[in-house]
Amino acid sequence: MKALLVFVVWAQLSSSRAEPSPQPIAPLLLDSTNCNDSNTIKVSGLALQEINRNRREGYIYNLVSIRSALKQSQGNAGMVYYLTLGVDETECHVLSRKDWRSCESRMFHQSVAGECNATLHINNLERIVCLHDYNCSLTSADRRTVSEICPDCPIDRDDKENESSINSANKALTNYNQNSNNTKYFNLLNVTKYSFQGMFFEAHFVEFTIVETACSKKQTVKNLSKCKPLAPGVAQFGFCKASVQIVNMKDGTTVTCELYQPEEYRDLNHPDHCRNQALIEQLPRDPRAMRKGQTSGMPTFMQMNETAENLVVLPYFPLKRSSSSSCPYSVGGTNSIR
Secondary structure, three states: OOHHHHHHHHHHHHHHHHHHOOOOOOOOOOEEEOOHHHHHHHHHHHHHHHHHHOOOOOOEEEEEEEEEEEEOHHHOOOEEEEEEEEEEEEEEEEHOOHHHOOOOOOHHOOOEEEEEEEEEEEOOOOOEEEEEEEEEEEEEEHHHHHHHHOOOOOOOOOOOOOOOHHHHHHHHHHHHHHHOOEEEEEEEEEEEEEEEEEOOOEEEEEEEEEEEEEEEOOOOOHHHHHEOOOOOOOEEEHHHHHEEEOOOOOOOOOOEEEOOOOHHHHOOOOOOOOOOOOOOOOOOOOOHHOOOOOOOOOOOOOHHHHHOOOOOOOOOOOOOOOOOOOOOEEEEOOOOOO
């Protein structure tokens, strides 16, 4: 019995000693890539496209420059890019879902500019693009500088949802509801931009979003706030620009609105976390995809899951910047890569 016990203990010790000790994880290598490389420019455009698709408030960003570009090879899982992009704000609201290349940057007195850090995974073999993380920081044009260059230009207010802006938006919305051919009333969602000009005459310039309500225009509605919005996926959303002013003792209110169909906004309040996968038609197709017999550009969920298991992404954005002398690279303003 003693001999059996000794044998069991010896076997356990031998087994524990036979287990290999854990190997240290090799550090991830980040390679600098040229910011003026055509592939880097296309990848940066894809990253900005995905950033704009992710956002639910504010205005679409335009690509101004590529400030840093690092890449990390993932073998068969593709490539992970860590990009720092110079961006500015356009006049298109994110609800429009427009391509940033079709949107005009704002005039200098309304300019909002800064940069975005983006972590983008691209797998040409499986035709996957996934934005893992991003962070953007933008600031408005300096008011003092704008006033010195253009003293007559209206200046954007930081407190865009103040009493004057909301009153102006509601007045413009009343005008729109009365004169549009819509069958239902629209209600105010948010004031997105507001400026005031009062040097020679009083003028309020306001931009705002609207939502379709359940109230029919066949009814007389005295208080629009009592009209409940239709559910996402059913309601139309819209974006309006208006000027509210008194000209020669007459109401000079003008308003234009774009409406967006509900199919695009079924997940407005609860967005799908997988919405970042997209086709990579802008990039060259990996010839290995054809050898695998894949004819469609859209990856299957199995393919995406298999790729995700082999993917290693830094849990933070690297402080390292690209060492390439081509960085930063200006893409030439608004229309350079359109």
